Amino acid sequence: xxxxxxxxxxxxxxxxxxxxxxxxxxxxxxxxxxxxxxxxxxxxxxxxxxxxxxxxxxxxxxxxxxxxxxxxxxxxxxxxxxxxxxxxxxxxxxxxxxxxxxxxxxxxxxxxxxxxxxxxxxxxxxxxxxxxxxxxxxxxxxxxxxxxxxxxxxxxxxxxxxxxxxxxxxxxxxxxxxxxxxxxxxxxxxxxxxxxxxxxxxxxxxxxxxxxxxxxxxxxxxxxxxxxxxxxxxxxxxxxxxxxxxxxxxxxxxxxxxxxxxxxxxxxxxxxxxxxxxxxxxxxxxxxxxxxxxxxxxxxxxxxxxxxxxxxxxxxxxxxxxxxxxxxxxxxxxxxxxxxxxxxxxxxxxxxxxxxxxxxxxxxxxxxxxxxxxxxxxxxxxxxxxxxxxxxxxxxxxxxxxxxxxxxxxxxxxxxxxxxxxxxxxxxxxxxxxxxxxxxxxxxxxxxxxxxxxxxxxxxxxxxxxxxxxxxxxxxxxxxxxxxxxxxxxxxxxxxxxxxxxxxxxxxxxxxxxxxxxxxxxxxxxxxxxxxxxxxxxxxxxxxxxxxxxxxxxxxxxxxxxxxxxxxxxxxxxxxxxxxxxxxxxxxxxxxxxxxxxxxxxxxxxxxxxxxxxxxxxxxxxxxxxxxxxxxxxxxxxxx
Amino acid sequence: xxxxxxxxxxxxxxxxxxxxxxxxxxxxxxxxxxxxxxxxxxxxxxxxxxxxxxxxxxxxxxxxxxxxxxxxxxxxxxxxxxxxxxxxxxxxxxxxxxxxxxxxxxxxxxxxxxxxxxxxxxxxxxxxxxxxxxxxxxxxxxxxxxxxxxxxxxxxxxxxxxxxx
Numbered sequence: 001x002x003x004x005x006x007x008x009x010x011x012x013x014x015x016x017x018x019x020x021x022x023x024x025x026x027x028x029x030x031x032x033x034x035x036x037x038x039x040x041x042x043x044x045x046x047x048x049x050x051x052x053x054x055x056x057x058x059x060x061x062x063x064x065x066x067x068x069x070x071x072x073x074x075x076x077x078x079x080x081x082x083x084x085x086x087x088x089x090x091x092x093x094x095x096x097x098x099x100x101x102x103x104x105x106x107x108x109x110x111x112x113x114x115x116x117x118x119x120x121x122x123x124x125x126x127x128x129x130x131x132x133x134x135x136x137x138x139x140x141x142x143x144x145x146x147x148x149x150x151x152x153x154x155x156x157x158x159x160x161x162x163x164x165x166x167x168x169x170x171x172x173x174x175x176x177x178x179x180x181x182x183x184x185x186x187x188x189x190x191x192x193x194x195x196x197x198x199x200x201x202x203x204x205x206x207x208x209x210x211x212x213x214x215x216x217x218x219x220x221x222x223x224x225x226x227x228x229x230x231x232x233x234x235x236x237x238x239x240x241x242x243x244x245x246x247x248x249x250x251x252x253x254x255x256x257x258x259x260x261x262x263x264x265x266x267x268x269x270x271x272x273x274x275x276x277x278x279x280x281x282x283x284x285x286x287x288x289x290x291x292x293x294x295x296x297x298x299x300x301x302x303x304x305x306x307x308x309x310x311x312x313x314x315x316x317x318x319x320x321x322x323x324x325x326x327x328x329x330x331x332x333x334x335x336x337x338x339x340x341x342x343x344x345x346x347x348x349x350x351x352x353x354x355x356x357x358x359x360x361x362x363x364x365x366x367x368x369x370x371x372x373x374x375x376x377x378x379x380x381x382x383x384x385x386x387x388x389x390x391x392x393x394x395x396x397x398x399x400x401x402x403x404x405x406x407x408x409x410x411x412x413x414x415x416x417x418x419x420x421x422x423x424x425x426x427x428x429x430x431x432x433x434x435x436x437x438x439x440x441x442x443x444x445x446x447x448x449x450x451x452x453x454x455x456x457x458x459x460x461x462x463x464x465x466x467x468x469x470x471x472x473x474x475x476x477x478x479x480x481x482x483x484x485x486x487x488x489x490x491x492x493x494x495x496x497x498x499x500x501x502x503x504x505x506x507x508x509x510x511x512x513x514x515x516x517x518x519x520x521x522x523x524x525x526x527x528x529x530x531x532x533x534x535x536x537x538x539x540x541x542x543x544x545x546x547x548x549x550x551x552x553x554x555x556x557x558x559x560x561x562x563x564x565x566x567x568x569x570x571x572x573x574x575x576x577x578x579x580x581x582x583x584x585x586x587x588x589x590x591x592x593x594x595x596x597x598x599x600x601x602x603x604x605x606x607x608x609x610x611x612x613x614x615x616x617x618x619x620x621x622x623x624x625x626x627x628x629x630x631x632x633x634x635x636x637x638x639x640x
Numbered sequence: 641x642x643x644x645x646x647x648x649x650x651x652x653x654x655x656x657x658x659x660x661x662x663x664x665x666x667x668x669x670x671x672x673x674x675x676x677x678x679x680x681x682x683x684x685x686x687x688x689x690x691x692x693x694x695x696x697x698x699x700x701x702x703x704x705x706x707x708x709x710x711x712x713x714x715x716x717x718x719x720x721x722x723x724x725x726x727x728x729x730x731x732x733x734x735x736x737x738x739x740x741x742x743x744x745x746x747x748x749x750x751x752x753x754x755x756x757x758x759x760x761x762x763x764x765x766x767x768x769x770x771x772x773x774x775x776x777x778x779x780x781x782x783x784x785x786x787x788x789x790x791x792x793x794x795x796x797x798x799x800x801x802x803x804x805x
Contacts, residue, residue, distance in 0.1 A: 103691045104691065106691075107691040107694045108694065110691040110692075110694065110695055111691070111694040111695040111697070114695040115695065119695070121692060127691065129691060132691070136693075136694075179750060179751065179754055181733070181747055181748070181750070181751040182751055182754055182755070217728075217732070219729070219732055219733055219751070220732055223732060223733060223735075223736065227735070227736065242697060243697055246694055246697035247694065247697075249694075250691075250694040360743070364743060367739055367742070371735070371739070378735055379735065387779040387780075388779055390738075390779065391776065391778060391779040393742075394738055394739065394741075394742040394772065394776065395742075395772065395773060395776075397742040397743065398741065398742040398744075398769050398770075398772030398773070399772075401744075401769065401770070402744070403743065403744035403745045403762070403765060403766065403769070404743040404744065404745050404746075405745075406745060406746075
């Protein structure tokens, strides 16, 4: 064991600005005790520093901000960092910026080490930390909730959902809802510095964005997600001890002062929210339950449920769209016509025989409809007509002088994100192509959901896929084709109703094997964008029709004017029939005009039946006809 | 390549990027996040430093209600704090607040009740609803005026018991 002097010397070498500690003897005692307890190998310490084992041994912290470490090589040396942190706690040098002081910058480390080593506070220099105390006084955590914001296809960053933490001022949400608006939300997000979609995707996938923890009143998130983006929020209250809650609040402060390389696929919001929870409660086993290649926000929720008893209660916070739909369901046909009339003319007359309570219901629905249609104009002040109409409706509503009954919606159990199928899909099957003989098909998809997958836990009319890939092996011809692959493929259907005529749209970006006379089964870059309308008919039938633009490109393709570029334009149609929750029938057809290319047109149509045997196991039967291929196949699909 | 081909290619590649940042900054308005008002969670740390408080909380769990008496609105409150908390809330929640006040009920009214340390959100909702036209005289009334009218309503009516618990 080293003597105190040698220790002090070692520490002075390890941490550059190290003036003599207030009580060198005490530092020696603490370091000796920490070594005896092997505290640097304790999961609690390793998780507070976000150190992860490296593949070839040793440790490396995921934190990338230099100030997160007191020791020069603290990023890769948890033991050196522990001892440098202890030295910092004992360092009484006055600091102009409290963040240069270890006690003020690392209150969670202080709590962890102090608890394990039994700090004698009388032998430590007393430190006031006004900024930390102000922060902690604001968040004042008594409970912790994980919030899942559902899928939002109109923003690529949110297509897969989002996860954040809420630090609750009460251990239990009071009355189910009333006071959470005043809690603080904490989330981890990329600091995005480009508006260019291609750059965004490239930088996000390759870890070029900085990710940072930020905090704000929770009401910002409710307004942003619930009102302006119309996304339902799922809130999971956690069963944590008061000590774990306090440690999380203090650790969030530590995280707020650093940054991480943001990786869109794995080290993203969901991953770091779980990492912060594990740091505060090392007994939890969360990160081991999320995928290695891709971590999705819904995986966060699944990981919570893998720790029995951790989720104490689930709350559902309906978006403005869900609220309006609930209000509309309670109205008669005549009242719905009044809502429609009011949304156009706020002074539209109502049936004079209507009692005030019923009139209030009609007016409440009309205001929600206006908010739903004009959310962005209203918040950005761009819709003077909408704002005037809204004001008139609100005045009319207030003048009734009756209180609306709270809108109590049942939790839509079938939509709970943790009930969804696994996001990674693997498929294996076989079939035949007319004239080419038998085929073996291999299907792989990194994430997330298509219109034929088991419906539980996912939005009913959305398809969001990341890296769907299909390979076809034709033994008789001894060839393997990359049938189809996409970086991303999205189908967003918005069934038209009397109140909602938003367009439906789809987009994909990838490559596919051409199966018409443009080339002999060459693999071509393939991208597509389409817009149109969808309808949801009774009996579980959804129909959509879109007008599409597409582009195929390959050196072997006889495209426009003899080049390898082949743009196309034309209609497509899609139908889906859900037979209960265990079976679904899909059919689609498309036709394309290919200007100045040979051939001048192409087309494709096909159908599929999916049978969901279990949540994570399905059978697929498919058929497709294209100018040069008629194919039938059957696959087993597993979800992981 | 012909012009039509180029146009189609350009249309395909120009997928619009996210506009989320604009919305987020619009919501945040001035960018001033909520100050520590009564209801927004002020808490005095007393004579013990912050880091030591966290240590105490994680070792014996005495941190919290006993130490700080953080029942709603009772610590460090004063009329200036009510005004700051209310103004911050109005800045970020104006549309939702106007809607809830017109209905005499809702989450935003619950939050105002807490911020202003009032006794009963039903009574607060009824009082605000009655005064809707003076609080929101037009869609272009300033947030300052809206805040002042709310404070006048809440603190002008002793029966609501605001800021005196």
